[in-house]
Amino acid sequence: MTMSTMKSQFNLQKGAIINGKWHHKQYRIEKELGAGANGVVYLATYLGQLVALKISENGYTVTSEVNVLKSFTKVQGSTLGPSLLDVDDWQFSSSTMYSFYVMEYIHGPDLHSFIKQKGEAWIPVLMLQLLSDLEELHKAGWVFGDLKPENLIVTGRAPRIRCIDVGGTTLKGRAIKEFTEFYDRGYWGLGSRKAEPTYDLFSTAMVFIHCAYPSRFSKDGRGLEQLMDRVKKHKILKTYEGVVIPALQGRFKTAEDMRQALLACSYKQTHVSPPARQTSRKTKGKPNEKIGAFVLILFIGCIYFFYLYSQMV
Numbered sequence: 283m284t285m286s287t288m289k290s291q292f293n294l295q296k297g298a299i300i301n302g303k304w305h306h307k308q309y310r311i312e313k314e315l316g317a318g319a320n321g322v323v324y325l326a327t328y329l330g331q332l333v334a335l336k337i338s339e340n341g342y343t344v345t346s347e348v349n350v351l352k353s354f355t356k357v358q359g360s361t362l363g364p365s366l367l368d369v370d371d372w373q374f375s376s377s378t379m380y381s382f383y384v385m386e387y388i389h390g391p392d393l394h395s396f397i398k399q400k401g402e403a404w405i406p407v408l409m410l411q412l413l414s415d416l417e418e419l420h421k422a423g424w425v426f427g428d429l430k431p432e433n434l435i436v437t438g439r440a441p442r443i444r445c446i447d448v449g450g451t452t453l454k455g456r457a458i459k460e461f462t463e464f465y466d467r468g469y470w471g472l473g474s475r476k477a478e479p480t481y482d483l484f485s486t487a488m489v490f491i492h493c494a495y496p497s498r499f500s501k502d503g504r505g506l507e508q509l510m511d512r513v514k515k516h517k518i519l520k521t522y523e524g525v526v527i528p529a530l531q532g533r534f535k536t537a538e539d540m541r542q543a544l545l546a547c548s549y550k551q552t553h554v555s556p557p558a559r560q561t562s563r564k565t566k567g568k569p570n571e572k573i574g575a576f577v578l579i580l581f582i583g584c585i586y587f588f589y590l591y592s593q594m595v
């Protein structure tokens with residue numbers, strides 16, 4: 283069945299009630315949040331609380347996504363995906379029953395909208411958070427797979443990055459279940475689609491690049507060279523090229539290695555800038571250079587501060 287038929291078949295309006303057949307919980311539909319190839323997600327209320335409810339006519343999809351969410355909850359300290367609240371069936375008519383699951387509603391703008399509102403200084407901060415969560419996920423034997431800005435929501439007063447679509451999460455060693463070309467190393471000719479940490483780290487680097495270049499670009503056949511050109515031409519990417527390029531090349535074995543490199547890069551920017559110092563000594567510090575160096579240090583200092591703050595909250 284195509285998505286359009288699936289959608290029209292559900293077509294749940296505000297106020298519709300979904301009764302769980304087995305757990306007898308009652309959910310009130312507020313609005314549709316989105317529909318994908320595997321089902322429709324609704325914003326709903328349960329006992330006055332907002333929740334996200336995903337319903338599908340394909341029971342296998344529900345089981346497989348629920349299994350991923352369950353394993354997420356076992357990943358200690360991980361807040362990457364939404365927490366799972368309920369799994370049940372809905373008796374739609376005497377002969378039709380649909381499976382659904384209920385998860386934590388993650389409220390906030392997607393990564394692109396957030397960066398657009400708050401500025402590029404947030405990109406490395408959020409990438410540090412993402413890498414911490416990926417490290418835990420990888421240690422638990424999973425690879426996220428379909429990492430992209432649309433699947434990343436920034437939520438809370440102390441901004442925290444969260445993932446909403448776990449449909450691509452794959453057990454290590456298997457073939458990646460779901461991917462989006464731009465973030466897929468296979469598309470760029472830079473690796474296989476085997477589920478391994480380096481797959482997610484490549485996608486993380488592409489998310490970084492996409493944040494800096496909001497419109498996606500197509501490959502021109504030069505593979506890594508094309509991506510390196512893009513990195514070198516953009517101010518913030520150039521600052522972090524020592525992280526982004528090795529991730530594209532699959533040189534970080536773990537998310538923690540990449541996170542450490544990103545931290546070191548931010549730290550280096552804050553504490554030393556030998557060329558700038560030499561230049562300013564020679565020229566007795568032109569005011570523009572001094573202001574430029576001050577702004578850069580302030581900028582990187584802010585990144586570091588936001589990161590430490592978000593880890594504490």
Ligand SMILES: Nc1ncnc2c1ncn2[C@@H]1O[C@H](COP(=O)(O)OP(=O)(O)OP(=O)(O)O)[C@@H](O)[C@H]1O
Binds near residue numbers: 316319386389432446
């Ligand atoms: N837990 C959640 N909290 C808030 N919004 C959510 C949540 N889960 C899903 N959404 C919203 O619902 C939309 C559809 O979610 P879904 O997981 O079906 O993603 P999809 O990629 O569009 O679909 P599929 O993976 O089935 O092809 C998302 O784009 C997002 O806007």
